[in-house]
Amino acid sequence: MSFQDKVMSMFASVESRMEALAARMDTQDQEIRQELAIYKTTVSARVMATHEAPRVEVPKPHTFSGKRDAKELDNFLWHMERYFEAIALTDEATNVRTATLYLIDNATLWWRRRFADIEKGTCTIDTWDAFKREIKRQFYPEDxxxxxxxxxxxxxxxxxxxxxxxxxxxxxxxxxxxxxxxxxxxxxxxxxxxxxxxxxxxxxxxxxxxxxxxxxxxxxxxxxSSKPKLPSKGNQAKGGGDKGSRDYASKEGSNKGPSGKDGKGKDKRKEFTPKTNCFLCDGSHWAWDYPKRKALNAMIEENEQEGDAKVGSLQLLNALKAKPM
Incomplete structure (x- = not known):
């Protein structure tokens, strides 16, 4: 084998190794890209969950004292279930252990006895339905x-x-x-x-x-019913007329009070103030309460007498004129 053939075989071997290395690098690059995409999706999902569902502080449920009251026991169990949902507690045994932390007084004594039975192996309360059944059997009223x-x-x-x-x-x-x-x-x-x-x-x-x-x-x-009732004319008629007329009657009539005895039970009603003034003197009283009423009556009688005298004189004069001369 010549030198040139050896060199060509070496080049072919290096080229094949380079091609294999390039293929392996392409495969690793694809795997890395896939893992990176998975990581990006996971991180973005966590970020979205953080923004969409902010953490809310869940109020603690009320305790149960063991009172034999259906409404109180139902409310306790219902609030405990809502509390489990709010804190995303799904394990049945954990739900039972959490609910027992909110038992007080007689309910605590009951659970201590039941817990002793559980340790002895005589009963099992490891699900939420079993806990509700047992606590209702003990504290729920019959019928x-x-x-x-x-x-x-x-x-x-x-x-x-x-x-x-x-x-x-x-x-x-x-x-x-x-x-x-x-x-x-x-x-x-x-x-x-x-x-x-x-x-x-x-x-x-x-x-x-x-x-x-x-x-x-x-x-x-x-x-x-809360609206005040205004007095009507009919009520005034049935009750004895206007208050001003009653005041006038008490002044002009007898001095007997409401009790019917002389000198006792004076009328304590407030004096009525008329809406219009006296037309005789323009005072703040009724015309029939005019202070100089007696003098006015005397003047009226005197005028009537003078008028009668004048009428009599005229009649006499007419009679004299009618006599024949």
Missing amino acids: VAYLARKSMKCLKHMGSIHEYVKEFSMLMLEILNMAEEELLFNFMDNLQSWAEQELRRRGVQDLAKAMVVAKSLVDYRKGD
């Missing part, structure tokens, strides 16, 4: 729905509509399997007649609208 139905049947609209709607709503929450039509019938049937007629006139077809309309009725009636 809650039955007693609520009886109370709803006996409930009557005796006071304000606001109180009636409040009591009906509380009973309704304790009855889970009552139909909407039956609830509406009970609500309408227990109302007073005037309220039931008004709701039927407005054509309510569901319970929510009936409650809203009922609350508006009580507001309307309260607004009317």
Whole structure:
């Protein structure tokens, strides 16, 4: 083999190695580009999640003391479930352990006994449904729905509509399997007649609208009852006329007070101020309370007497003129 052939084979070998290296570099470059794209997508998704869902401080749920009250126990379990959703807590066993931290008083004593049974292996409470079942078995009152139905049947609209709607709503929450039509019938049937007629006139077809309309009725009636009632002419006629005439009658009549005894029970009513002045002297009193009324009456009588005398003189003169000479 000549020298030239050796050189050519060496070049061919180097060229093949270079081509293989270039192929490997292309493959690695593609892999790096794919990984970089994945990293970019992950980072952008985290940034978007940070901007779209800001961290909100979740309020702590209320504690449960073990009171045998259906509404209080239902509210406790419902708030705990909302709390788990807010903090994204999905593990069943962790939910149970978290809920037991909010038990106090009698509820704490109950859970200590149940926890001892769990350690002994006599019972298992490792899911949220099992915890709800056990706590309701211990603290949930018996026949809650039955007693609520009886109370709803006996409930009557005796006071304000606001109180009636409040009591009906509380009973309704304790009855889970009552139909909407039956609830509406009970609500309408227990109302007073005037309220039931008004709701039927407005054509309510569901319970929510009936409650809203009922609350508006009580507001309307309260607004009317709070308005002051102005005295009418009929009331004045039935009550004895105008106050000014009563004051005048008390001055011109007897001096007996309201008690009917002389010298006692003086009239303490305020003196009435007339709207118009006296037309005789332009004073701030009625014409019949004119201070010089007696003198005025005397002058009127004197004028009447003078007028009668003048009339008599004229009649005598006419009679003399009529006599024949």
